[in-house]
Amino acid sequence: MKREPLSRTRLVGAAAELADHDGFAAVTVTALARQVGVKPASIYSHVEDLAALLEGIHELALGELADHVAGAIAGRSGRDALAGMAQAHRDYAGRHPGRWAAMQRPAGPAVAGSPAARKIVEYTWAVLRAYGLPEPELVHATRFVGATINGYLALEKAGSFEHRAEHTDLSWQRAVNALDRALQTWTEAHPEGTA
Template identity: 60%
Template sequence: MARANLTSAVVIAAAAELADREGFDAITLSALARRFGVQTASLYSHVRDRSSLLDGVHELALGELADRVAIAIGGRSGRDALIALADAHRDYARQFPGRWAALQRPAASSTVDSEAAGHLVALTLAMLRGYQLPEAELVHATRLLGATINGFLALEASGSLSHREPATDVSWRRALDALDTVFRSWPTDRQS
């Protein structure tokens, strides 16, 4: 690819592809420079440093995941929306393991404030509101949801869940059924 065709978006997309192919830790400016056939210094006009490159991959992944979640939960509510949201996460993690790893790192303030992050948060909150949870409880429910999804997917990706029957798909559905039960019976009279 010619140097003139490089943009921040192109460099970040290439970094995401590299992460999916070789692992998130493989993202380096020198690896990308080799991929584009340019000197590493040439990339600094497109990304400030490795940290900003990783933040860019994180934000890219947030946007892609939000788009998938939006399609998945559209027209659904309650248990159906919960399963669709969780399955969208799981499918994304399986298809794009390097980008999924980017989502597991602490987010920079610019990433937290990004449109992509806001979109994913809004979709998640909309799904949870379908359970009639009090607004004050949405943060707690979101944390439980994220911990369950991310924890399960991390263990599944590491092979930690594949040592016995039944298949992990059965456990995945049981976990989502349990979350549905928890969200339907969430206490509404909490003071803090």
């Protein structure tokens, strides 16, 4: 069987698979070269350096997550859309732990300005606009929702909830309900951008 030629797209995809299988910290140029069956020097013909490779994983993950979110919120609004968006994040984090870890790093300018990042923002703001949030509040609400979802998922992944018998799915639903209530009263709590 003929081997697929090396390309940036192939290498980033293979690095993302490596991250999911062995952990994000395991992604190195040497490990990637071993995985695709080439010498490390061959990687540099397609990817500038390790930092560029890790940024590539970040952008790939954002694009994939955006596609999941789009499907999860289609035709929904309010709490249903919020729950769909949150669950899309949770499902993606569970299926792709290495890619999820890549998204927890600060994005460089190229990733932050990428079409994938713009899609995530677009879908998130579509969900939040249904709550009647004015444009100046969208950034603050996005940070709040993101911190809640990411914080929950980080604690869940770390096993921080395992010492209690109550199932984490119920706690997750409680968290989504709390987000929904907070967003419903957002403009009352913060009229015209007050602190």
